[in-house]
Amino acid sequence: MFTVEPSIVSYRKATTIIDKSYDPDNDPLDTYQWSVVKDGWQTVWSYTGGASTPPNIASYGVGSYVLTLKVRDNRGLWSGAYSQTVKVMNHPPVANFIMPAEIYRDDAVAIENLTPNPDEDGDNVMFTWNAKYRGANYFVGNSSSQKLTVQNLINLYGFTPKQVVDNLWELHLTATDGSLSSTAARSFRVLNHAPAAAIQGPDTANQFDTIQYFSADLDADTADQGTLRYFWQVTDSSGQIKSYTTPNITMIFSETGTYRLEHWAIDQIGIKSNIASLDINVFPNLAPTMILNRPAGTVANPTILDAELQGDPLIEWTYSDPENDAQEKYRLEFFTKDSILAKSVENSDLTGWVRQYQVPNLTFERFEYFTVYGRAYSKLSWSEPSNEKTFIIDNPPQPGFTLMTDTGRNAAVVPIYRTDKLTIQGTASDPDIPSGDSISYSYYLKPFGGSEGLAGSQSTFTKQFSTNGTFILRQVVTDSLGLSRELMQTITVANRIPVANITYPASSSQTVPTVTNTLTPVIKWGYQDEDGDEQQRYKVRVINLTTGAVTAQSGEQASSVQEWKVPAAVLTENQKYAVEVEVYDGFSWSGISPRKYFMVNLLTVQGGVRHTAEWNTNRQTYNMKKSGTAESPRGYSVFWAGESFVLRADTTGMPDSVEVSMTGGYHILLTPSDSSRTVWNGELYNSSFERLPDGPVTFTFTAKNAFSTKMDTVTVTIQGNWQDYFQSHRIK
Structure with missing residues (x-):
C-alpha cells in the first residue's frame, strides 16, 4: 500500500508518493511491481524491482492516473494489487475587472484589471477586451492595464456621436492562459456634457x-x-x-x-x-484733442527753418481721445502774419496713427511769418483748434570770397609768398536781401597744427603773412535770422628757396677746369633770395670726378659767409674736381648749385743760361790774365757775341713743353732729361750771334701743360766778340 499527496494536482506542481507496504509475518519484501496508467489505457510508467516509488505524476501532463502496486516477500508470496487515483489539472484563469458605470465620450477610462496573473497554475495570462453594443462586439485592446475611450470607438467603427450616447454598452474581458480561458463583463452608460455658454x-x-x-x-x-x-x-x-x-x-x-x-x-x-x-x-462720445509740437516756434519767437536743409515745415502733433478712439482725419490751416489763410490741408488717416505732415517744398514764401493751427477728427467729432505754432522759412546766405595778391597771384590756386599783400574780398550773397535780409562776415585763420583765431570781420580786408606754411581760411556768413554758412580755403605761403652760384672756381667745363696752384683753394659763391632772407647756413662738397666720391666737405655750417677754404692734405695735384654748394635761408635749403670744376696744378719753371764748357774755360782764363781771379772781371752772366747759349729749365707740375725765346726773335724747345720732366735742356746758337751788340739779352722760359702756363726770364750781358780770341767754341 502507499499514499499520494495531493491526489488532485496542478500540472505545474508535484506529487509526493510514500510507500506504506509491509508483511504481516515481517518477512522482508524483495520485489515491488508498479504500474501508472493514464486515462484508463496508457501505461506511462511501470516498474518491477527493489523498493521504489513512481516519479512525479504531474510531469506526465493533464489527465487521470491510476497507480497500482503489488509486492512480494522473500518467500515468493505476492500481495494483492493496491491502487489509488491521481488527477492532474490545468486551472483556467479567473477573469475579473471593475470600471465606472457612467463615462463620457472623451474620458480615457482606466480599467482596474483584477484578474490574477499568473493564474493558479503559474501560467501567464493574456487579455482581450471587447466593447459590446446592441449585440455586436468591438475590439478595444489587449493590454493588461487597458484604457477605454469611447471617442476612439467612434473613430474606428463609424459610430455617430449621438449614437453612442446610450446605456446599452458592455465591456467584456476574456482571460486565457493559452489553453483555458474565462470571461467577465460589466455594463456601462455613455453620457454627454451640455455646453456652457459665456x-x-x-x-x-x-x-x-x-x-x-x-x-x-x-x-x-x-x-x-x-x-x-x-x-x-x-x-x-x-x-x-x-x-x-x-x-x-x-x-x-x-x-x-x-x-x-x-x-x-x-x-x-x-x-x-x-x-x-x-x-x-x-x-456719449467725447471729442479728441490735438496739440501741435513741431515746429516749436511761437509768434514771439518763431522757428527759423533752413530753406536748403529743411525746406517747408514738417508739422508734428500729439493726438489724444478720452475713449481712446483712433484719429480718422486731421486738418491743418496756415495763416500769414496778417491772419490771411494761406493754405488748408485736410487728410484722412486710415491707420489711426498719422501724427505728422510734411508740407511740400516751395509751398510757402521765404522770409515770411506763417502760423499753423490743427484739428483732429474721430467718431463724427472734430477737436477744438490746437495751439498755434509760428515759423519762417529762411534762405541761407551763400558764402564766397576771392584771394588775390598785389602781385596778381590767386592764393586759392597757387602758393603765395611773405612779400605778397593778400586781399580777401567777400563775395557772399543771400536771396532774401531784397526782402530785407542782411549778412555779416567773420573770417578765421588757422595755421597747420595751430589754433584758429579771428582774422577779420569786414567783407574785405588785406593781410600779409609773416611765416611760411599752410593755413586754412574759414569764412562764416550769417544772415539777420541767424542762419549761417561757411566756406574754407587752404592758403599755402611758400618760401622761395635761395640760390647759390659758385664764383670760384669759375669753369663750368669738366674738360677745361679752373686750374689753381694751391692745394687749399677758397671756394666762393654768390647768394640770392627773392624773399630777402639772409643766408643762415651752407654746405660745400668737393667731388673727385674720377671716383665720384666726396673728397672734401664743409658739413653744415651756420654762417652767412659765402666762401669756404678747402682743408689741407685732401686734394691731389692734377686731379679734376667738381664743387657743389647748398645754402639755407632759415626756412629751406636751396637746390644744389650748378657744378664748377677745378684742378690743382703747381706748374713752375726756373730758367738758366750757361756757357759751354770751353767758353767757360775761356772766360776764366781771360779773368786770370786780367785780374788773377777766375770770376772777375767777367762774371758768369757775361758772354762774348758768337757764343752758344746752353739752356736749362728746372720745372714742377709736369709741363708738356718748355720753350725759350731770346731777344731778337730766337726760339728753341727744350728737351726733358727723363720722364719726370723736372729738368729740361737745350742749346741755342745762330751764326748771327757773332753780331750781337754789347748789352743785355733776355731769355724767356715758357712752361706749358693742358691746364696752365708759367714763365721765367733770365738776362745775360753781351760784351765783346769771340773773334777777339784765337778760337771759337761751339757745341755741335
Whole structure:
C-alpha cells in the first residue's frame, strides 16, 4: 500500500508518493511491481524491482492516473494489487475587472484589471477586451492595464456621436492562459456634457464705438467644441431685436443707452447650453484733442527753418481721445502774419496713427511769418483748434570770397609768398536781401597744427603773412535770422628757396677746369633770395670726378659767409674736381648749385743760361790774365757775341713743353732729361750771334701743360766778340 499527496494536482506542481507496504509475518519484501496508467489505457510508467516509488505524476501532463502496486516477500508470496487515483489539472484563469458605470465620450477610462496573473497554475495570462453594443462586439485592446475611450470607438467603427450616447454598452474581458480561458463583463452608460455658454467683451462702450464680442463657450466633450452652433439675440437701446448665428458678433453702438446681449450654443448631440447674457451701457462720445509740437516756434519767437536743409515745415502733433478712439482725419490751416489763410490741408488717416505732415517744398514764401493751427477728427467729432505754432522759412546766405595778391597771384590756386599783400574780398550773397535780409562776415585763420583765431570781420580786408606754411581760411556768413554758412580755403605761403652760384672756381667745363696752384683753394659763391632772407647756413662738397666720391666737405655750417677754404692734405695735384654748394635761408635749403670744376696744378719753371764748357774755360782764363781771379772781371752772366747759349729749365707740375725765346726773335724747345720732366735742356746758337751788340739779352722760359702756363726770364750781358780770341767754341 502507499499514499499520494495531493491526489488532485496542478500540472505545474508535484506529487509526493510514500510507500506504506509491509508483511504481516515481517518477512522482508524483495520485489515491488508498479504500474501508472493514464486515462484508463496508457501505461506511462511501470516498474518491477527493489523498493521504489513512481516519479512525479504531474510531469506526465493533464489527465487521470491510476497507480497500482503489488509486492512480494522473500518467500515468493505476492500481495494483492493496491491502487489509488491521481488527477492532474490545468486551472483556467479567473477573469475579473471593475470600471465606472457612467463615462463620457472623451474620458480615457482606466480599467482596474483584477484578474490574477499568473493564474493558479503559474501560467501567464493574456487579455482581450471587447466593447459590446446592441449585440455586436468591438475590439478595444489587449493590454493588461487597458484604457477605454469611447471617442476612439467612434473613430474606428463609424459610430455617430449621438449614437453612442446610450446605456446599452458592455465591456467584456476574456482571460486565457493559452489553453483555458474565462470571461467577465460589466455594463456601462455613455453620457454627454451640455455646453456652457459665456460672453466675452466689455459691459460699457461709447457712442459710435465698434466692439467685437466673443463667444467664450466651453464643451467638456472636446469633439463637440469645434461643432458647436452659436446663437445670439441683441436688443438695442430702443428695444429692437436682432439675431445672429456666428461665433462672434461686432457691435456698432450708434446710440446711447443700454444694449442687451443673449447668447447660447447647441452641441452636435443637440443639447442646448445655458443662455448667457450681458447688459452694455453706452455713453456719449467725447471729442479728441490735438496739440501741435513741431515746429516749436511761437509768434514771439518763431522757428527759423533752413530753406536748403529743411525746406517747408514738417508739422508734428500729439493726438489724444478720452475713449481712446483712433484719429480718422486731421486738418491743418496756415495763416500769414496778417491772419490771411494761406493754405488748408485736410487728410484722412486710415491707420489711426498719422501724427505728422510734411508740407511740400516751395509751398510757402521765404522770409515770411506763417502760423499753423490743427484739428483732429474721430467718431463724427472734430477737436477744438490746437495751439498755434509760428515759423519762417529762411534762405541761407551763400558764402564766397576771392584771394588775390598785389602781385596778381590767386592764393586759392597757387602758393603765395611773405612779400605778397593778400586781399580777401567777400563775395557772399543771400536771396532774401531784397526782402530785407542782411549778412555779416567773420573770417578765421588757422595755421597747420595751430589754433584758429579771428582774422577779420569786414567783407574785405588785406593781410600779409609773416611765416611760411599752410593755413586754412574759414569764412562764416550769417544772415539777420541767424542762419549761417561757411566756406574754407587752404592758403599755402611758400618760401622761395635761395640760390647759390659758385664764383670760384669759375669753369663750368669738366674738360677745361679752373686750374689753381694751391692745394687749399677758397671756394666762393654768390647768394640770392627773392624773399630777402639772409643766408643762415651752407654746405660745400668737393667731388673727385674720377671716383665720384666726396673728397672734401664743409658739413653744415651756420654762417652767412659765402666762401669756404678747402682743408689741407685732401686734394691731389692734377686731379679734376667738381664743387657743389647748398645754402639755407632759415626756412629751406636751396637746390644744389650748378657744378664748377677745378684742378690743382703747381706748374713752375726756373730758367738758366750757361756757357759751354770751353767758353767757360775761356772766360776764366781771360779773368786770370786780367785780374788773377777766375770770376772777375767777367762774371758768369757775361758772354762774348758768337757764343752758344746752353739752356736749362728746372720745372714742377709736369709741363708738356718748355720753350725759350731770346731777344731778337730766337726760339728753341727744350728737351726733358727723363720722364719726370723736372729738368729740361737745350742749346741755342745762330751764326748771327757773332753780331750781337754789347748789352743785355733776355731769355724767356715758357712752361706749358693742358691746364696752365708759367714763365721765367733770365738776362745775360753781351760784351765783346769771340773773334777777339784765337778760337771759337761751339757745341755741335
